[in-house]
Amino acid sequence: MTMIGEENKNEKKNFDTELFCDAVPKEVPRINGIIQKFYDWAQANSLWILAFGTGCGSIEMRPLYTARYDISRFGMAPRPTPRQSNLFIISGYASVKTLKRIVRSYEQMQNPKFVMGLGSCTVNGGMYWDSYNTINRLDHYIPVDTYVAGCMPRPEALIAGFEDLKKRIKEGRAEGANEYAKNFEWYKANQKKVIKDWDMPDYNW
Amino acid sequence: MEEMIERIKLKFNAKDINRQKATLVFFSVEKKDLEACVLYMKEFEGYSNLTMISATDWIETGTFGLTYHLHNYKNRTDVGIKTYIDRKNPSMVSINTLWAGARVFERELKEMFGIDFPGCPRVDDPFALEGWDNLPPMRKDFDTVKYSEETYFPRPGRSTKDNVTQMEEKLYAVEAEVKKGIAKTVRKNK
Numbered sequence: 001m002t003m004i005g006e007e008n009k010n011e012k013k014n015f016d017t018e019l020f021c022d023a024v025p026k027e028v029p030r031i032n033g034i035i036q037k038f039y040d041w042a043q044a045n046s047l048w049i050l051a052f053g054t055g056c057g058s059i060e061m062r063p064l065y066t067a068r069y070d071i072s073r074f075g076m077a078p079r080p081t082p083r084q085s086n087l088f089i090i091s092g093y094a095s096v097k098t099l100k101r102i103v104r105s106y107e108q109m110q111n112p113k114f115v116m117g118l119g120s121c122t123v124n125g126g127m128y129w130d131s132y133n134t135i136n137r138l139d140h141y142i143p144v145d146t147y148v149a150g151c152m153p154r155p156e157a158l159i160a161g162f163e164d165l166k167k168r169i170k171e172g173r174a175e176g177a178n179e180y181a182k183n184f185e186w187y188k189a190n191q192k193k194v195i196k197d198w199d200m201p202d203y204n205w
Numbered sequence: 206m207e208e209m210i211e212r213i214k215l216k217f218n219a220k221d222i223n224r225q226k227a228t229l230v231f232f233s234v235e236k237k238d239l240e241a242c243v244l245y246m247k248e249f250e251g252y253s254n255l256t257m258i259s260a261t262d263w264i265e266t267g268t269f270g271l272t273y274h275l276h277n278y279k280n281r282t283d284v285g286i287k288t289y290i291d292r293k294n295p296s297m298v299s300i301n302t303l304w305a306g307a308r309v310f311e312r313e314l315k316e317m318f319g320i321d322f323p324g325c326p327r328v329d330d331p332f333a334l335e336g337w338d339n340l341p342p343m344r345k346d347f348d349t350v351k352y353s354e355e356t357y358f359p360r361p362g363r364s365t366k367d368n369v370t371q372m373e374e375k376l377y378a379v380e381a382e383v384k385k386g387i388a389k390t391v392r393k394n395k
Contacts, residue, residue: 097335124360130350132342133333136357194356197336 022201025181028111030172043086043112044169047162050085051078052105055092056152057118069155074162082108087165090144092152093121093134099141100195106142107203111177114169116161117147126151140190143176206230206282209250217242221287231272233287240298242286243273247303252277252284255303258310260318264345267292269320273300290320299325317343 030036049071053061064071065078079085082105094102106115117138120126125136138144146168148161168174180187192198210230213219219232219242234242246252252275261270268289275284290297299322301308311322316331319341331337340347353359373381 095333097333100335124363125353125357129359129363130353132347132349132352134357136353136359140358190358195336196338 022203024184024203025107025177027178027181030175036172040170040172044166045075047074047076047087047114047165048085049076049078049087049089050082050105050109051080052082052088052102053091054094054098054102055119055121057089057091060118060152060155060158061089061091064155064158069159071159074159076162082106083110085109086113088113088115088142089118089158090115090122090138091118093119093126093128093131094138095133096135096194097133099135099191100200103142103191103195104200112174113177114145114165114174115142115176116165117144118153118158118161120149120151123147123149135194141187141194143179143187145174145176213242216245228282229285230283231285231287233289236288236290236297239271239273239286239288240300243275243300244303246275246284246286250277251279254278255300255306255310256283258307258314260314260320260343262292262318262343262345263289264292269295269318271297271314271320295320297322299323299328301325317341319344 031039049061051061051065053059061078063069071077076087082088086109088102088106088109090102106113115138117123121128121134122138122144125131125134128134129136135141146161146165148157150157153161165174188202206227210219210222210232213232214222217234217238219234221231221233223231225231254276256274256276259272259274261272263270266289269292271288271290273286273288275286277283295318297320299307299311301311301322301324308325308327311325312328312330313332314320315322315325315328316334316337322328334342339352342349342352370381373384
């Protein structure tokens, strides 16, 4: 015989496990030949940006989306949720509190997914290199496909960065998601080193 | 302003009176008098706005200096009321009942300096430092460069060029070289 309260407890537990997937991400092997080339070409021309802003770079991304620089000329657009986007722009310094949200959002994105580090802060910490609360190298926590250096880069530099990313995707060198799956334990150890109150599932999407 | 300073001297034994401008004065009171002093300034002298509460870490004397900045909208004057509390057991009376905005400053002081404000709602919730397990980072004895180098994987090959050294190398090349050499030998001997 079960009490009503216990039943509810069990239900809640199931609800939690149903929503999260603990399975480790898997590598998606590349197919050799013309089909992969077609995939790469298609992926390069279908970049959807996750509208997520950290630091001062998010100010530079607003004119990019709107009339002045109008990113929809290139067939790109911001999306409100990580599940609908495949390009993650880390726009400037990332504090530890933000890094937690970054990891969570990155893991919720579907393959193929690409990451762009915007600004000097994502390269080596920038002017916040000695801060107690901002990370120095983004590529130790999530794989980064391309960087746009500067403090802060103008929207023109970002557009040049998109062209660079497209080139990399067409050449088949933007394999960040596979890199993440391959070195999953290293990335997780680095993330857990700075995020002290780890209260997330190990992998969630 | 002069009359107000005289009244404060009489009532709360204010010391270290520092008239920085015609419209700005700093003075310090005892820790036990602070709440009464702030209340008096708010209710009777017209300083109705709490601009901010700031803290300074006086590690040499073993105290934290707290400054309560108040503003008077009627005659456009500011006062800064200072008080000093013990650094080993930092605790201060909360003034969140006088200004609800004081909660924000008190929470931040708890997070960044470790100064406790008993009775302030949600004072233990951090703003930015989730799961912080070290010294409060704004204290003078917290070495932020060392912490950053140990924790955040510094990228090797970082160099800085500040204006002074750059202009020295440009204008006085020989002297800059000699200076660099001396610094190098001194460092080696250490």
